[in-house]
Amino acid sequence: MQPSSPAPAFPAEFAWKAGFEIELVAPRGKSRRDLANAIAETRSARVQTLFYPQSEVSQAPGVPVFENLVLGFDVIGADGNAIARCVDDLTITHELDFEAPSRKGWYRIISDDPRLIELARLTCDPTARQSVALAPLAKLFATELGHADHDMFRVTDRMGRSIAIAASLPGERERVCELITPPFERDHQGELATLLAQAARLGFTVPQQAATHIHFDATQLKQTASFCRLVEICHRFGEELKTHFRSNPHCRRVGRVPMELVALIRQPGFAKSGWKPAARQLQGLKLSKYSDFNFMNMVHDLPGKDTFEVRILPGSMDAANIAAQGAFFARLLEFCIARDKPVPETFDALLLAIND
Structure with a gap:
């Protein structure tokens, strides 16, 4: 996309330290994990799974916002420095088929309290299976991990009040990728081009609701x-x-x-x-x-x-x-x-x- 009027003639390079967040969507059958892996392969880097916090407006009465932990992937260089991060963005919905079955291994953790979701982020293992991901949180509250239905696992306190839920990811949400860069001090265009070349190679595109x-x-x-x-x-x-x-x-x-x-x-x-x-x-x-x-x-x-x-x-x-x-x-x-x-x-x- 180009500006609606001629922009000042600035070169693409600039001196200010800056990081970028670029919203993408994978082709069907691919996911943000694939982009993280592709970037890692070109840089002799490793991929580390993480829980990434996201909030979304709730439709439930009396609960204005649901806090989420979504599965994301850090690409980390051999020197230990961040190369890129690939996470979900819950505002991107248009291209997704929510009737599609959830992909195995993809889930999110949900709570109505940001403090509890932060506690889950600090105590739970993002590489764990959905069925046991919340077990460390249940242990903290001295309760058992409950199985609400076939794709939902719940932690409550001893009074039965909900703490958090691990729910299967709605169909195709794994396709959304917010590509987050570390802050670049120089060569912003070159750094972006290297990352986006891998996205283009895999068939990622710009979704209808995207921003940079x-x-x-x-x-x-x-x-x-x-x-x-x-x-x-x-x-x-x-x-x-x-x-x-x-x-x-x-x-x-x-x-x-x-x-x-x-x-x-x-x-x-x-x-x-x-x-x-x-x-x-x-x-x-x-x-x-x-x-x-x-x-x-x-x-x-x-x-x-x-x-x-x-x-x-x-x-x-x-x-x-x-x-x-x-x-x-x-x-x-x-x-x-x-x-x-x-x-x-x-x-x-x-x-x-x-x-x-």
């Missing part, structure tokens, strides 16, 4: 004035940026910059405060990652994810185009950390300013 997310290292953005400038730009020009890059209208769980965040950064004197006191105020807001621009990670200084995330880019398997989009936003971030530059009044002025 870029996580930019937030270290340089933790100056309150720079942060305020970034929030103001994302609020003021968010819709124009989405049009410019042809954001996918089928994407789920996105949204505009929350007005309570905009109101806070516009308070007199806020931009001049130090980052630590500013962050404490920002942490009092109910920020969500499910936004066009995700500020939550950097505000809460999440371990291993101290990033500003751009979530408006369309799905793509074009490494050069993805890297060029990253270069655009890297220049925008460089504009934000330049203290002497006010936020432009128009989108055209913004394009000129960051291309200056």
Whole structure:
């Protein structure tokens, strides 16, 4: 996919440390495990299975969200460094046949409490069979692992209250692959091209509901004035940026910059405060990652994810185009950390300013 209007002439290479999340779907008969294995084979690497947390909106009365642990696969190099991660993305549904039978060995763990799902992640073995995967959790609660029906295993506490369920994966969910890269400091296009070449070789495609997310290292953005400038730009020009890059209208769980965040950064004197006191105020807001621009990670200084995330880019398997989009936003971030530059009044002025 190409931008709806000519983008500034940025090269695909840029200096800002950034990681990528690229949403793909495997052809029938293949899975994200196959992509992880293919990447590993080209790099003399190993594949390690993991439980990866995902949340989804619940249809059950009184339970707004179900927390999930889905099966994912880390590709780890001989030096111990991450090469790629292949996980599910529960927002991708259009290409899947949910009437298809579940594939043997594919399951997920479900709970309505994020604390319990984290406990399951820390105690359960993702390589274990579905029938025994929750046994360590049952042991913690001093109960027996229950068998609810032919494809569901349950842990309850001694009062019978549900803790977690291991359920067979709905038909074809193993086909979905969010390809997550480690943060790259250089050669973003080349690194992406190497990974995406394996996806293309196996027949992976871009699903209808796909997006591309870029996580930019937030270290340089933790100056309150720079942060305020970034929030103001994302609020003021968010819709124009989405049009410019042809954001996918089928994407789920996105949204505009929350007005309570905009109101806070516009308070007199806020931009001049130090980052630590500013962050404490920002942490009092109910920020969500499910936004066009995700500020939550950097505000809460999440371990291993101290990033500003751009979530408006369309799905793509074009490494050069993805890297060029990253270069655009890297220049925008460089504009934000330049203290002497006010936020432009128009989108055209913004394009000129960051291309200056």
